[in-house]
Amino acid sequence: MRKSILVIEDQDDNRRILRDLLTSAGYEVIEAVTGEDGVTAAETYRPDLILMDIQLPGLDGYEATRQIKANRALRQIPIIVVTSYALSGDDVKAFEAGCNSYVSKPFSPRELLAKIREYLQ
């Protein structure tokens, strides 16, 4: 059975890049555009992993991460946060919100896949 990954990302291009990358790597990709939708999709589809963008309209990535990690049923789903800039301090805040790992833009597709595979063996 194929592993499913929930991509929460508001930027079309970024979403497409991730979808193309992950699909070609053999994963099922579920997409959400806003933080609220992302949390709902996590509850609905129970993905195997979540890629969370930080800068989202409305509910931002930190808060969405916090909500998912606060849900007992979803808590074990690994969340990889995608920060915009490694040295901006976003990563610290992301870990505080409860994420499992982070990559910063621009990420190399190979690095991201390596990180995903750590969680989806």
Place this chain on the structure above:
Amino acid sequence: MKIRSLRFKINVAIFITCLVIAIIFGTILYPFEIRRHDSHVKKIELLLDTIFQQKYEDIANEIFAGQKRALALTLKDMLKVEGIAAISIYMPDGKLFLSTDTVLSKYFEKQSRNLSANSASFVTQSYQGKSLGIYSREIMVIGQKIGDIDIYYDFQELIKETRLSVTIFFTLLLTTLILMSALLNFMLSRFVIRPVSLLRKAINKIQDGYLGETVALPFEDEIGKMGLAFNEMSVKLNEGQVALKKAEENYRSIFENATVGIYRSTPDAKGQLLTVNPAFAQIMGYASPDEVVKNITDIKSQCYVNASDRDRLQQLLRDQGAVQGFEAQLYRKNGEIIDVSMSARVIRNESNQILYYEGILENITEKKQASQFRIEKEAAEAAAQTKSEFLANMSHEIRTPLNAILGYTELVLDGIYGDVPENIQEVLQRVAKNGHHLLGLINDVLDLSKIEAGQLVLSLNDYSMQEVVQTVFTAVESLAAEKNLELKVSVSSELDSGKGDEQRIVQVLLNLVGNAIKFTEAGEVRLEVKDSNGTFLVSVSDTGPGLSEVDKQRIFEEFHQADSSRTRKKGGTGLGLSIAKRIVEMHGGRIWVESDLGKGSTFWFTIPVRVDRQTEQK
């Protein structure tokens, strides 16, 4: 009213007392004396009558016979009786017949006689200052009047007696008076006048300002008690005075040492200063308060830059009685203009007339300038804030599409969309490289602008230097391996736990090591960390081309690179070192480079092991 001494009054009282006693005694004794006098006179009359009866026969016969000589002898015999001064015999027609004292008889000759037979009269008459009793009787022979006889009795003895008793009475009275007066005067002096005079002297001393003066009185009577009360009062007065003085000194000290000017001025249109404190003089540029009072005689025209301010102040004071924080511009003595803030109030007398103004004066020139400066600074900060917000937004806006470009490019290169011919792969690699350069540039510009806007705040936490080095090593390991460079790390094993902004320190070190790898074509890159005296000493050495003297001086400036043509080839932004320098300095450290052309470079930096406070950037 004339002021009399106590002694005089007491003596007058004694005198009046004695006078009253004399009058009362006199009134009581007078009738007794009269009665005694009368009975005495009666006795004398009886005596004279007896003598006359004894001699009546002889006298009658001798007159009748006209025997003047015998009569004279008889009369002379009668004169022997004590008190009888003279005897006269008158003819029935009233003419003197015979007298023992002719002068006296002549004097009384004309006295009319109106005596009935056998009746005698006894009257008192005054003669030559003497009081004489005159016993008169008709001499009858066989019913026929043959003459009159007058026997003159001198009352001298009686008067002497009366006088003596009066004298004794008054002598006694006077003696009593003198004795009483003397005793009372003595008592008065000892018990009243002397203590009172002592008290008066003490009171005079207090009047002269010797508060606390006490008096020692010899007796514990009413005056003695008064003295004790006086002493108590004096001591209390002194205590009160001392307390008052202290309080006054306190207020004076406040007045003298206040840093705000304190003044009192006249309420007229011009205004004159009555009293000022040293701070007032200092604010107005005068040497002393006296100089201020002497020189400023027209506040309105001498001090006010705008005379209308003074009118406005006066209007406010008249209307409201007090003004707070009234701001105006004044001239100092040397003509300099200062901004002052005044608080003043009106002092009125009982009939509600304005006596003067009093208030405080504060020089707010610097405060005003400071607030002006603050306004400017706030504006500058707001501008910087706007600028950095703009930059943050811009960099995000630029980065987003750039990330997409880089993402797609890498996917294409990774063959996700199918095989890519080799020549296109090469072009796409150039696209990726330029894209990464642009992204680095944007990130650096953002960092630098944050630092310059003073918005880069270090997050100071505990960190381990070993971990910092490990992070950097992991990040650059593959880069070094790609260029076949040896990456050597030497960290002393017992480094203290540091405090600082770990990410920023990583950034600095990553920049230095990254540069070293980037510019070194062969050889090694060495990273060393030591600590001494609470400071980490970090060095990054390479075997690269080295730096010229000029480059060494300018390498930490923005957008400067040793060789710009080479930079483009290497893909640096020229901002990394200046950002590193700022970060090190914000940690209170120092960064520098040692290098010789052709012999490689060593970048050094120090940061305190424990950084508790961010060092402000100039």
